[in-house]
Amino acid sequence: MWDRSDDSDRVALIEALNVMDPALGKSLDPITELAAFTFGVPIALISILDADSQRFISRVGLALDRTDRHASVCAWAIQSDQVMQVADLREDPRFATHPLVTGPEQLRFYAGAPLVTKAGLALGTLCLMDRVPRVLSPLETQQLQTLARVVMAQMELKVSMGRREQVTGLPNRQQFQADLDLLTRRGDGGRFTAVMLDVFDVHSANDAGQALGMKPVETLLRQAALRVQHVLQDQAAAYHVGVSRFAFVLSDQDHAQVDALLDRLRERLRRPLLAGSIPMSPQFHAGVCDFQATPVDTGDVIRKCLVAMNHAIQTDAGRCWYSEDRDTRLRRRYRLASDAARGLAQHQFNLVYQPRFALCDGLPVAAEALLRWVHPTLGPVGPGEFIPVLERTALMPAMSRWVVDHALAQLARWQHSLPGFCLSLNLSARDFDDAGLWDMLSSQLAAHHVPASLLEVEITEGEWLQGHPSALPQLRAMAAAGIRIAIDDFGSGYSNFSYLSELPISLIKIDRSLVTGMAQSRTARLKVEAIIKLARQLGYRTVAEGVENEAELSLLRLWGCDEAQGYHLARPMLAEAVAHLVAACRAGSPADEAG
Incomplete structure (x- = not known):
């Protein structure tokens, strides 16, 4: 009797409607009590049959709250559209050995009305039980069916209250x-x-x-x-x-x-x-x-x-x-966000440094600290992928503190062999959400015994500065201490000289999207030349990013750009390679031989 074709639908509906919720059972208790009183029986139950058991979600006169489904009388009742009656359970071979019949309860009479949904699925029964044999009259049978419909209506009403949006009345x-x-x-x-x-x-x-x-x-x-x-x-x-x-x-x-x-x-x-x-x-x-x-x-x-x-x-x-491809990329970003904290604890992150060269004499004068991540299963993950992900998480401040600590420790080591060599750090808009950013940075400088004049902080240009009221005071505090403030990626988007006067800027980094390939683009050449000339007139030093060939380098020298950075000059490298490169250049060796 358990292989009914609609049984899987019925069990699914029980799960979907959450009819086992204790709050639903409490709302049905008055109906159960009314049934026991109306029919003069010691036991009245509202039972629900799921895949394995019979649960009594509302009950009067019985201590049990569940039984095994295979030993359930109600399991027979839900197969009928009418009230199922058993005048004497002892005389029915299906139930004569039932524990509730032979055990301490000594039950004899049973009547159960199926609880049927509008879709025609029976979820359980409203049942009556007595310790003496009896038979319901036709009127009593009709009353029990009516009460069962009341139970079903109450269940559907209770469930629907949490499944409808109040504004539109639509299912939620x-x-x-x-x-x-x-x-x-x-x-x-x-x-x-x-x-x-x-x-x-x-x-x-x-x-x-x-x-x-x-x-x-x-x-x-x-x-x-x-x-x-x-x-x-x-x-x-x-x-x-x-x-x-x-x-x-x-x-x-x-x-x-x-x-x-x-x-x-x-x-x-x-x-x-x-x-x-x-x-x-x-x-x-x-x-x-x-x-x-x-x-x-x-x-x-x-x-x-x-x-x-x-x-x-x-x-x-x-x-x-x-799109599965788009979904895969999205899930990868989420995985990076969830794995980053573990990666930081397990030393999966490291710093590399890209040197920057003065165009007047070709010597390396600074290096930009760049964060790298080697994921244990995804392999190397580029900063262009994971930094935007981390900026949306609460881990970004901890990551920035880690970068500051390790980069300044390296800068301190460089000062013993490369005096005067500078370091550039990138700070994101997310970092300035922390009102204590400058306090952290100044304490790290003191801890590593590094002069503030050897540190440069790069921030991206954009309207985000107006949305961070604590950014400007902290930038001014950094500049007052001797830290140089640079605008990174200038020319890539917002690019507005007017707001620079409000900031303690000393350096403008021209975005690689303008520099790379400018030898072949008249428009790019005009833009880069104009930025360099206007920046010089306003008192800002300029650094060109993304220099890929000698032609671009020659144009930058011609226009009076102060410094340059790019693969044509030096790729990002480990700190030891930076020290070797700078030492070789200062000793007069060509940069390419030193690298």
């Missing part, structure tokens, strides 16, 4: 995942497409909420939900899975059909909506993912849709289909 993300899981249990092997929509920019919604209050924003969301439902009609059920996000699942539609539906959705949703008296234009970004009804696929659908939808938002595309 939890219900979306539960319904995805049901597809797996049915095992029809069908092909499905999940879609997740973002219909409002969160910042715009927040601004509207602050200006107008939340009611107009909620009205916008309700209007958007109605538009989604209108376009979908009978094709799919809509879910409200985030503040401004909706989702749905399509069955057996090819990409052309899905794209056509999304075009209709976009056209409808992009029409202006009124927030108060202000017309607002909803946005439309969709993430789309094909999947099959398997546990592996359905359990990952929401995440994959998010990957695709966020790419659509980042690229301002109307829709993006899920």
